[in-house]
Amino acid sequence: MYAIVDIETTGGYADNNRICEIAIIIHDGQKVVKEYQSLINPERSIPYGVQAIHGINDAMVADAPKFFEQAKTIYELLKDNIFVAHSVNFDYSFVQKAFVELGFPLQLKKLCTVRLSRKIFPGYKSYSLGNLCDHRKIIINDRHRAYGDAIATAELFTQLLAHDTEGVIEKTLKKNASNVNIPENLNKEVYEALPQAPGVYYFLNSKSQIIYVGKAKDIKKRVSTHFGGNKGEIAKQAFQKDIYHVDYLLTGNELIALLHESHEIRKHWPRFNSAQKNNNPGHCIFLYEDRLGYKRLQIGRKQNGMKTLMRFANHAGAFKFLVDKSKELNICPKMAGYQSSPTECFDHKIKECEGACIGDESPESHNKKIKAFIQLCDSEKSDYIFIGKGKSQEEMSIVMVEGGSYLGYGFLHKEEAISEWEDLKNYLQKFPDHPEIYKILNSETATKGLKKIKKDDWLQQKIRLSQAS
Structure with missing residues (x-):
């Protein structure tokens, strides 16, 4: 038995939104045997932009039952049945979240009529419910309302069952038992063909644009983790909906995978990457000479015209290296650039600096220490x-x-x-x-x-x- 579900909601993701209408059509594999529909009071206001899509406003749901009041009826319709919907992860995430909030986790087998249609009715440019129904001569009454869309999905599912000559539905149910919820727009065979080896993988959208780059010791295993977990998160829903293809590059080991991933993220600037997504040049230790002939050090961003002694990923790393090595060589903190003072440095006051900051130490003596600092930098930069x-x-x-x-x-x-x-x-x-x-x-x-x-x-x-x- 199949429970064909369609919902209308207060927003596009389950974490911060609620169901405001639900329809469930029970299908026995040949025909519709039972129907259920109800408006649901979401216990919050429905945004005007969302009202414009499905036409449900706050007044319409004010006296409607709340989800917990219909939960027993809904559960009885869903239990022991296969949950079917067009873009199933969307509908399932809301229904599952509603039951979780009642302290009753829902775990059902799922089928997506988008994915099934791509396999059983290949060749269409679009697999939206409206376009599919146009192609399959299915009339949708009351588009974007739960009952109208659910009945149309039920008719589409009847046609899918009738044209499934290669057992696609049965195979899909068996494959889905592995709990790897492949995104609706990604061909299952692409996922199955992924290697279990170190490398870099790419998620591509419908225009073959890279939207995410990742690295892995085992590409297939790592990719599968993107498809599990809570589909209610807005980022995860948008992310999975945009995945149409997965490409990869084998690297042999994790080090090269990490290096190549870092390069590719900065090269392609993928929409869904956040880590490493910057062009921060890091911080450097510079060398320059003042008008009195003292060579001085300074931390700053990389810039042209300044001699760079060392590069660091951040200011903290540069500062630690500069302070540690300067103290080791007894370089004046003011000349090393990590203390500022109009006169002598603090270390000179406590007799731990030889006085380059006020001219007590000659440029020649001080510059020998700077030369030793440069040599320490060079030793750190081994080939x-x-x-x-x-x-x-x-x-x-x-x-x-x-x-x-x-x-x-x-x-x-x-x-x-x-x-x-x-x-x-x-x-x-x-x-x-x-x-x-x-x-x-x-x-x-x-x-x-x-x-x-x-x-x-x-x-x-x-x-x-x-x-x-």
Whole structure:
């Protein structure tokens, strides 16, 4: 038995809205055997914009029963039946939420007439209820009201059952038992074909535009998590409705997946990504010389014309490094740029600064400390590579950093006998440098299981890539 449901609501998502009308049509697989409809008092005002869609206003529902007053009747109609609706996740999310608020979770098998129509009646440009009914010669009386749409959906479902020569409905019910609620506009076969391997995945909309980029150790498993959970959230409903296709790129390991995801988010600016969605250049430690010949340090945003000694993802990281290293070298805090004063710095007052801030320490003596600071910065910017798994058993991956800057990543055959450091660059796909990259490269989790080799060690030990792997 099938319970074909249509609802009208006070808004477009279940978390902050309520049902204001519901219709349930019971179908035995051949014909309609029972009908139910009722306005529902949502216990809140219906916005004018929503009233314009379905025509239900506050006066119409003022004396209507509240959901809890009809809950027993509605439950008896739904229990033990398969919940059917056009864009089923929308209707189901509201009905389920209404029962959850009464302390009674509802768990039913579901069928979506949008998804079924795409398989059983392929080739239409649009699968909205109105367009489908036009194609299938189904008359909708009272469009955008619960009973009118529910009866039309019931007639559509009758036709789907009659034309289902390949057992699509039965197969769908079996597949849905896995609790992976594939979005209505995404072909199930696309999801089933996703690899269970590390990589980057892309959700595309109806215009093949990228709307979300993610990374995963297991692409198929990670993608499935986007389709579970509470469909009542406005963002999740809009998100899933816009997913028409899933594309992917295999990366061989999680590090490259993270690096490529970071690049793709900044490149495509996907609608539903929020993390890393910025062009923040980070913070830098700059070097400049004042009119008295003292070399000075300063933290700021990256800018042209200033010599950059180090780059950091944020101000906090730059400040900590600057203070720690300056204290280690006994550099005047004012000259290091983290104390400001019209005269002497605070540390000089407590006799912990040699007085470059007031001229007691000569430029020559002070600048030797700055030179040592520059050398510390250079030592932090070592050249190195990460070696990891490739996209196949015969392949390996490399990620290269040189001069403190990320160059990119690449793949090559395990048997490549490369001994020259410069030759490794021929296998790289180059990518722009960005502060976010260093959070990834410095993450123990992201680099776990990969081998890190510094350039000096490579050259001194005459390492060949085939040996290093």
